[in-house]
Amino acid sequence: MAHHFRSFLAAIALCLPMLAAQAAVDPALLRPLAGDDPDARIEAVARIAALASDDARKVLQALQDETLYATADGRVLVADDAGTLPDGAEGIVVNNRLRAAVAGALSGMALLSPDVAQRRAAAQALQGQAADPAQLPLLRKALLAEKEADIRATLQTLVAVADLQSEDAALRKAAVLGLADSGNPALRAPLQAMLERRPDGSHAEPDASLRAAAEATLRAIDSRVARAEFAGKLFYGISLGSVLLLAALGLAITFGLMGIINMAHGELLMIGAYTTYVCQTLFRQYLPGALDWYLLAALPAAFLVAFGVGVLLERTVIRWLYGRPLETLLATWGISLILMQLVRTVFGAQNVEVANPSWMAGGVTVLGSLVLSYNRIVIIAFAALVVAAVWLILNKTRLGLFVRAVMQNRRMADCVGVPTSRIDMMTFGLGSGIAGLGGVALSQLGNVGPDLGQAYIVDSFMVVVLGGVGQLAGTVIGAIGLGEVNKFLEPVAGAVLAKIGILVFIIIFIQRRPQGLFALKGRSVE
Amino acid sequence: MQSRRTFITAIAGAAMLLCAAGAQAADTIKVGILHSLSGTMAISETSLKDVALMTIDEINANGGVMGKKLEAVVVDPASNWPLFAEKARQLIAKDKVAAVFGCWTSVSRKSVLPVFKETNSLLFYPVQYEGEELEKNVFYTGAAPNQQAIPAVEYLMSKDGGGAKRFVLLGTDYVYPRTTNKILRAFLKSKGVKDSEIQEVYTPFGHADYQTIVANIKKFAAGGKTAVISTINGDSNVPFYKELGNAGLKATDVPVVAFSVGEEELRGVDTKPLLGHLAAWNYFESVKNPANAAFVAKWKAYALAKKLPNAANAVTNDPMEATYVGIHMWAQAVAKAKSTDTDKVIAAMGGQSFKAPSGYTLTMDATNHHLHKPVMIGEIKGDGQFSVVWKTKDVVRAQPWSPFIAGNEGKQKL
Numbered sequence: 029m030a031h032h033f034r035s036f037l038a039a040i041a042l043c044l045p046m047l048a049a050q051a052a053v054d055p056a057l058l059r060p061l062a063g064d065d066p067d068a069r070i071e072a073v074a075r076i077a078a079l080a081s082d083d084a085r086k087v088l089q090a091l092q093d094e095t096l097y098a099t100a101d102g103r104v105l106v107a108d109d110a111g112t113l114p115d116g117a118e119g120i121v122v123n124n125r126l127r128a129a130v131a132g133a134l135s136g137m138a139l140l141s142p143d144v145a146q147r148r149a150a151a152q153a154l155q156g157q158a159a160d161p162a163q164l165p166l167l168r169k170a171l172l173a174e175k176e177a178d179i180r181a182t183l184q185t186l187v188a189v190a191d192l193q194s195e196d197a198a199l200r201k202a203a204v205l206g207l208a209d210s211g212n213p214a215l216r217a218p219l220q221a222m223l224e225r226r227p228d229g230s231h232a233e234p235d236a237s238l239r240a241a242a243e244a245t246l247r248a249i250d251s252r253v254a255r256a257e258f259a260g261k262l263f264y265g266i267s268l269g270s271v272l273l274l275a276a277l278g279l280a281i282t283f284g285l286m287g288i289i290n291m292a293h294g295e296l297l298m299i300g301a302y303t304t305y306v307c308q309t310l311f312r313q314y315l316p317g318a319l320d321w322y323l324l325a326a327l328p329a330a331f332l333v334a335f336g337v338g339v340l341l342e343r344t345v346i347r348w349l350y351g352r353p354l355e356t357l358l359a360t361w362g363i364s365l366i367l368m369q370l371v372r373t374v375f376g377a378q379n380v381e382v383a384n385p386s387w388m389a390g391g392v393t394v395l396g397s398l399v400l401s402y403n404r405i406v407i408i409a410f411a412a413l414v415v416a417a418v419w420l421i422l423n424k425t426r427l428g429l430f431v432r433a434v435m436q437n438r439r440m441a442d443c444v445g446v447p448t449s450r451i452d453m454m455t456f457g458l459g460s461g462i463a464g465l466g467g468v469a470l471s472q473l474g475n476v477g478p479d480l481g482q483a484y485i486v487d488s489f490m491v492v493v494l495g496g497v498g499q500l501a502g503t504v505i506g507a508i509g510l511g512e513v514n515k516f517l518e519p520v521a522g523a524v525l526a527k528i529g530i531l532v533f534i535i536i537f538i539q540r541r542p543q544g545l546f547a548l549k550g551r552s553v554e
Numbered sequence: 555m556q557s558r559r560t561f562i563t564a565i566a567g568a569a570m571l572l573c574a575a576g577a578q579a580a581d582t583i584k585v586g587i588l589h590s591l592s593g594t595m596a597i598s599e600t601s602l603k604d605v606a607l608m609t610i611d612e613i614n615a616n617g618g619v620m621g622k623k624l625e626a627v628v629v630d631p632a633s634n635w636p637l638f639a640e641k642a643r644q645l646i647a648k649d650k651v652a653a654v655f656g657c658w659t660s661v662s663r664k665s666v667l668p669v670f671k672e673t674n675s676l677l678f679y680p681v682q683y684e685g686e687e688l689e690k691n692v693f694y695t696g697a698a699p700n701q702q703a704i705p706a707v708e709y710l711m712s713k714d715g716g717g718a719k720r721f722v723l724l725g726t727d728y729v730y731p732r733t734t735n736k737i738l739r740a741f742l743k744s745k746g747v748k749d750s751e752i753q754e755v756y757t758p759f760g761h762a763d764y765q766t767i768v769a770n771i772k773k774f775a776a777g778g779k780t781a782v783i784s785t786i787n788g789d790s791n792v793p794f795y796k797e798l799g800n801a802g803l804k805a806t807d808v809p810v811v812a813f814s815v816g817e818e819e820l821r822g823v824d825t826k827p828l829l830g831h832l833a834a835w836n837y838f839e840s841v842k843n844p845a846n847a848a849f850v851a852k853w854k855a856y857a858l859a860k861k862l863p864n865a866a867n868a869v870t871n872d873p874m875e876a877t878y879v880g881i882h883m884w885a886q887a888v889a890k891a892k893s894t895d896t897d898k899v900i901a902a903m904g905g906q907s908f909k910a911p912s913g914y915t916l917t918m919d920a921t922n923h924h925l926h927k928p929v930m931i932g933e934i935k936g937d938g939q940f941s942v943v944w945k946t947k948d949v950v951r952a953q954p955w956s957p958f959i960a961g962n963e964g965k966q967k968l
Binding site: 121123131213217379397399402478483518 | 716830
């Protein structure tokens with residue numbers, strides 16, 4: 029009686045005009061959501077999902093978006109956009125377990141939605157989750173109604189996974205065979221379980237032919253997973269290599285072509301990264317609508333700023349030290365300290381936040397289980413573009429011709445009227461500007477702080493020396509090679525040992541082949 | 555002759571100046587603040603320096619200690635472990651500080667320990683750590699493993715935490731993660747988790763490329779319900795969480811519980827892809843009680859007034875709370891001892907209690923120099939804050955010597 033009275037009160041509360049939209053699901057069903065008992069909350073989600081009404085979907089969606097509120101007297105409200113909440117309403121805390129239950133329930137409900145895109149998304153979402161036997165009837169119902177071939181295929185896989193535990197041997201067999209061309213590593217565990225023996229010696233799966241089929245399916249999945257893993261290592265290696273390449277490309281020009289041991293190279297990278305940060309801040313302040321495209325402005329800005337700093341360095345310090353490598357090394361090292369302190373003074377010693385634009389967040393899944401993240405793909409493409417641009421400038425432009433002429437034979441170039449001093453300045457500026465571009469890329473992957481350059485200076489020199497001084501192709505192959513070796517070594521040896529291994533490898537390699545992978549041949553180069 | 559007289563006058567003048575300086579110094583009590591303001595740990599430690607200065611201002615505004623104002627001496631050991639020892643010695647020998655508040659990483663604490671023992675000075679250490687240490691000269695205001703790591707793993711194994719069966723222990727390569735993982739491995743084994751179900755991975759300080767590690771976690775997770783226990787320290791957390799988000803590893807599939815990531819570390823990260831990943835601490839900014847409301851408001855006002863970087867979205871976190879509690883307790887102990895003498899203050903520290911922003915009254919244990927603290931587990935929300943999903947009913951006494959490490963059986967009373 030008391031219970032009825034309470035629901036009556038709740039019903040009256042429902043009718044009262046309220047600023048926040050009242051959830052139109054039986055309040056008695058909603059009340060456990062605001063409670064403390066986790067099992068009761070999970071059960072409430074299941075019962076609300078079973079209503080399969082539009083209101084139920086709204087409540088669950090609100091729970092997922094954390095816009096469901098509870099008042100002190102136990103009412104549960106959905107906050108809509110315009111609505112304000114009564115005083116004392118508190119957000120309902122969702123933990124991972126509840127979140128998973130809600131996501132599963134929502135996907136399950138969406139499977140029967142009239143909208144194809146929603147159904148497709150729901151089926152794919154379910155695929156990523158652990159199989160829930162309770163959802164099997166729903167899956168079968170959805171499968172019967174489904175017309176789209178690709179959604180059907182996804183659903184069939186889902187049903188097959190659930191069927192692996194079925195009592196019916198025929199169903200199990202169909203499931204095992206149906207899964208043969210899946211590359212999902214999550215299927216290994218249930219298939220493996222079928223092959224195992226129970227403690228009393230009997231097989232978990234009594235049917236021998238089924239065990240053989242399961243074994244074959246397992247092998248097929250394993251080989252597919254192994255292939256995806258290999259492709260993954262290749263991709264990670266290229267990705268790390270492209271980062272190294274972007275970091276080292278500027279140095280390939282200033283050290284490789286001009287022979288300047290530029291210890292301040294890392295700080296030019298850092299300047300590029302900080303320019304990106306400044307661009308982002310400006311966009312946030314003045315063009316918040318176009319924030320996603322701040323990188324497009326950051327690229328030319330970083331190039332120009334680093335170019336400017338490079339030209340300034342060359343004019344004021346480096347040009348007086350040509351042909352004196354030891355003094356150049358010390359002077360540029362000093363400059364690197366000055367630049368770092370300058371940035372510390374202006375921006376503070378702490379790292380600054382550079383966010384990925386939204387189009388660089390997330391990734392694409394290939395080969396069943398391998399996720400290629402967009403920011404890595406963009407950076408690989410960007411590295412390829414920068415290499416192409418540098419190659420074009422050096423080989424197809426008048427400036428490039430002069431650069432090569434001066435670097436190969438300064439006196440002869442001078443004699444035929446090439447302004448060697450100006451070319452030196454431009455070349456150093458170009459190398460610095462490219463370092464600035466590298467800084468933009470680095471800002472998208474890691475931390476931007478005054479010490480950013482220090483982390484990359486050793487790697488950059490390693491790449492250039494390994495590739496062979498004075499060779500663009502050498503730098504490219506050196507960078508990608510180092511990235512690949514590192515990534516194939518890391519799973520075996522761990523991140524710490526892989527790094528040490530690479531250093532040892534380079535030391536031995538340079539002992540054996542001091543000129544690097546590719547050497548310039550000719551009389552002009554000593 | 556003339557020149558000699560000038561010389562003597564100069565000497566006398568200098569001596570008088572020195573005396574004056576000495577007399578002036580007697581009116582204040584100097585305390586040292588030893589936190590990295592640059593380098594890989596600056597992301598975490600800079601705010602501890604600021605909150606220490608705020609606390610000192612607060613104590614001074616209330617009349618100081620024994621009628622004297624506190625004067626902070628701030629040094630920057632620059633995330634350079636041997637430099638910590640040098641700077642500590644400088645604070646004690648040159649600046650004559652009464653106590654030092656500082657250090658974050660265990661390797662920095664280990665580096666300064668001999669200095670504090672040799673000079674018989676006081677260090678207040680505000681960060682959770684691996685235990686296996688008990689120094690007369692140190693007061694630990696952060697958590698011992700049984701106040702953070704063990705409850706967090708128990709939660710992950712519980713039904714509500716997802717019922718994890720397999721564990722990836724991922725950390726930065728130094729003493730804190732190595733020791734914590736040793737304790738956790740022994741603990742997991744006592745719970746029936748096999749060695750093949752535990753994976754231990756380490757990265758160098760400042761590591762930036764987490765592609766392989768995240769891919770491996772994903773592969774390992776295919777074998778059953780997996781949780782990651784992260785003891786990554788410093789700014790490596792940013793690339794790690796970025797990679798985790800981009801790889802689409804959601805907390806509902808593979809929850810990551812971190813012991814060194816709080817509100818401050820998440821300030822530079824877009825937390826939407828990290829929804830539901832966990833952290834275990836003894837305090838979160840989102841805790842609701844009057845003491846915390848006052849603490850958070852004070853900190854935000856301080857950050858704005860001092861124009862700290864990013865002051866508009868200043869946050870508080872656990873080690874900041876521990877620093878705040880530590881300085882207040884030290885001030886209470888000095889007032890009780892009526893002296894800044896190390897041994898008298900140590901004697902007065904035992905049993906000191908303070909109503910902390912966590913909402914609990916914390917007490918300093920006289921025998922083991924650790925605080926009795928509550929344990930809380932929070933899930934990351936979209937706005938960079940944590941929602942507390944589990945906490946202890948009462949404070950927990952620290953066990954600096956973990957019972958899960960062989961040889962510690964005789965030290966459980968400490």
